[in-house]
Amino acid sequence: MSTPDYIITDELQQAVDAALALERPLLIKGEPGTGKTQLAIEVADRLDAPLFQWHVKSTTRAHQGLYEYDAVSRLRDSQLGDERVKDIGNYILHGVLWDAFTSDQRAVVLIDEIDKADIEFPNDLLQELDRMSFNVYETRETITAKLRPLVIITSNNEKELPDAFLRRCFFHYIEFPDKETMGNIVNAHYPTVKQDLLKSAMDVFFDLREVPGLKKKPSTSELLDWLKLLIADDLPADALGSDELRTVLPKMHGALLKNEQDVHLFERLIFLHKQRQR
Amino acid sequence: MLLDFFQHLRKAGLPVSTTEHLVLLEGLSKDVGVLDLNRFYLFSRLCLIKDESLYDRFDQVFKDYWAGREAAFDLNIDNIPDDWLKLANKDALTEEQKAMVEAMGGWDKLMETLAKRLEEQTEEHHGGSKWIGTRGTSPFGHGGFNPEGVRIGGPGGQGRAVKVWEQRKYKDLDGTRELGTRDFKIALRSLRKLTRDGRQDSLDLDGTIRATAQNAGMLDIKMRAERRNTVNVLLLLDVGGSMDYHTALCEQLFSAARTEFKHLEHFYFHNFIYEKVWRANNRRHNDTVSVPELIRTYAKNYRVIFVGDATMSPYEVIAEGGSVEHWNKEPGAVWMQRMQQHFAHCVWLNPEKNDYWDTTPSIRIIRQLMQDRMFTLSVNGIQDAIDTLKTPISPIQLNNGADT
Known part of the structure; x- marks a missing residue:
């Protein structure tokens, strides 16, 4: 039933179960690359429920998720004498939540990166997420959810979310996967990977994450990209340096270290390390 | 008892509200997060704590409060309603799973094992990994995203001998610590809050268009305050x-x-x-x-x-x-x-x-x-x-x- 390449930890699963049982929005935080967005897609898939995705940007307004009144089209139509102009309902564009609320099946709604939006954004959605209904002022209707959808909200911690909003959510912090879980994740993606290569790659990867002062720590997706390259080149495991302490830049490090300063930092560390060995 | 726990959390300076406490109770009444202290820990954290920087403090309070009171959870084990066990529907299993069930000595044997496991559970609390069958084959255990959300069975197959809250994994995220470089970013986020107080007048293009449209095409200029x-x-x-x-x-x-x-x-x-x-x-x-x-x-x-x-x-x-x-x-x-x-x-x-x-x-x-x-x-x-x-x-x- 579950797609094989998404590994869900027990804690996370329990969080989703609770959110489903109590019909509360689930707020997910965690380091980039821990699969926050993927979770909603996966849950929708496993529940066989329709998924409505709302990717939030800095310019996104709360009402865009409900509906939008397309005044410009109406203005244009009025100049042209279109008949449609008389019914305001023709110019109401449905948003993500509208579609999810009116879905006949229990839907999964993903509000992705809610912290990117304006600071007032979460507050503007309080009532809608709490009561799962909203008013359309232009047509004076009330849209109420037939079945309360499972709302999954992700945040990258760029802005703090208001307390009132947090009170209404369940909160789960996805930790960075430990070695074991990471092993499972990799195996799910590349079932044919050579285990010794995987092991030394993982060692390099976790060592790299430990390097102090890296601007951007490599995340899961970077590890997967890197492994893809390694596998494509069919490198033997010892190509990554078998000794405990790293003395060379790992092969294809471009997939792991995405910024020049980090590469320099790493090179410096290696240099220092070599000096110490002498 | 839970109210007491709630008070403890408040005393430790954790911003838990009555609403959240009520949600916790609602969850427990719906059998979410019961039967096992680990599961209760996760569920209460899910409900009550909304900031990973508070996880560590929560862990400490949880440890202090529940140390020695774990027995309260063990008692509940006896009260698993029979229906729960009957809920297990053989037909819901895949062929592969059925084969595994057979390997364990058939359905009845499995149920027997389950009963035994439950019994053991009353005696020995920390045996989370022993809970109800092996991973994936126990229908009442590892139910995937069960729409009812009721999962007995805890972390089936995956052992968790150490209590999560005692590991203090989230220590690094505690906000009461002195600032490090990472923390400055968070601290500055709160400065940003301040920077949004200002207002200035500017032309509201969208508003003007909307007002003009509503005004049947007569120009109606709207101004709005701008964040500055x-x-x-x-x-x-x-x-x-x-x-x-x-x-x-x-x-x-x-x-x-x-x-x-x-x-x-x-x-x-x-x-x-x-x-x-x-x-x-x-x-x-x-x-x-x-x-x-x-x-x-x-x-x-x-x-x-x-x-x-x-x-x-x-x-x-x-x-x-x-x-x-x-x-x-x-x-x-x-x-x-x-x-x-x-x-x-x-x-x-x-x-x-x-x-x-x-x-x-x-x-x-x-x-x-x-x-x-x-x-x-x-x-x-x-x-x-x-x-x-x-x-x-x-x-x-x-x-x-x-x-x-």
């Missing part, structure tokens, strides 16, 4: 002496703050505010700015943030000539009060841990002088300081005692 960074900050940093130890930290705060504000002015002082401050630390003796000039130059709406450890001889604050560097005609306290009269929005950030605050006389005095507007230089402290900055300090009389 109008908050001005005056940063006064203590340098030298006992602050050397904290200088690196202060410089970090300073450089981080610099990018946040357009109108950020900074000055240095040594130990306490007297008649002069200076702008560049290396020219402190020939490039000074007098405090009255500071007050004349910068408008009342500047937010003033003092950063200093406030650790000095009390005379440096309250006595004439108390300064360690020069003869000051008026005590520092008077200068401080003058600053406060003009810059009512002021706070003091102190890099010293507040454990020492009560035992250091000068800190006590300055705190009093700041009317308790002194905060630690930590994420939480800055957060509180920013909140406090929004309200002005209540006016104080210049003519009490120390005035000349």
Whole structure:
């Protein structure tokens, strides 16, 4: 039933179960690359429920998720004498939540990166997420959810979310996967990977994450990209340096270290390390 | 008992609300997060804690409170309704799973094993990994995203001998710690809150179009207020002496703050505010700015943030000539009060841990002088300081005692 390449930890699963049982929005935080967005897609898939995705940007307004009144089209139509102009309902564009609320099946709604939006954004959605209904002022209707959808909200911690909003959510912090879980994740993606290569790659990867002062720590997706390259080149495991302490830049490090300063930092560390060995 | 737990959390300074407590109860009444302390831990954390920086504190309270009370959970095991076991529907299993069930000695055997496991569970609590069958084959255990959300069976197959909350995995995320580089970003997020106070008029294009449309095509111009960074900050940093130890930290705060504000002015002082401050630390003796000039130059709406450890001889604050560097005609306290009269929005950030605050006389005095507007230089402290900055300090009389 579950797609094989998404590994869900027990804690996370329990969080989703609770959110489903109590019909509360689930707020997910965690380091980039821990699969926050993927979770909603996966849950929708496993529940066989329709998924409505709302990717939030800095310019996104709360009402865009409900509906939008397309005044410009109406203005244009009025100049042209279109008949449609008389019914305001023709110019109401449905948003993500509208579609999810009116879905006949229990839907999964993903509000992705809610912290990117304006600071007032979460507050503007309080009532809608709490009561799962909203008013359309232009047509004076009330849209109420037939079945309360499972709302999954992700945040990258760029802005703090208001307390009132947090009170209404369940909160789960996805930790960075430990070695074991990471092993499972990799195996799910590349079932044919050579285990010794995987092991030394993982060692390099976790060592790299430990390097102090890296601007951007490599995340899961970077590890997967890197492994893809390694596998494509069919490198033997010892190509990554078998000794405990790293003395060379790992092969294809471009997939792991995405910024020049980090590469320099790493090179410096290696240099220092070599000096110490002498 | 849960109410007691709730009180414990509140006492530890965790911002849990009644609403959240009610949700927790609702969940428990729906059998979410029951039967196992680990599961209860996860569920209560899910409900009550909304910030990963509070996870560590929650873990500690949880540990303190539930140590020795685990028995409360074991008792519940006996009460698993028979229906739950019957809920297990053989037909729901895949062929593969059925084969595994057979391998365990058939269905009845499995149920027997289950009963035995449950029994063991009452005796030995920590055996989370033993719970109900192997991973994936136990229908009442690992149910995937069961729409009912009821999963007995805990972490099936995947052992968890150590209690999660005792590992204190989230220690690094605790906000009461002193600031590190990562934390500055979080701290500055709260400064950003401040920067959104400003308003300015500008043409609202969307509004105009909408109004015009609603007005049947007659032009109707709308104006709107624009968010604008109008908050001005005056940063006064203590340098030298006992602050050397904290200088690196202060410089970090300073450089981080610099990018946040357009109108950020900074000055240095040594130990306490007297008649002069200076702008560049290396020219402190020939490039000074007098405090009255500071007050004349910068408008009342500047937010003033003092950063200093406030650790000095009390005379440096309250006595004439108390300064360690020069003869000051008026005590520092008077200068401080003058600053406060003009810059009512002021706070003091102190890099010293507040454990020492009560035992250091000068800190006590300055705190009093700041009317308790002194905060630690930590994420939480800055957060509180920013909140406090929004309200002005209540006016104080210049003519009490120390005035000349």
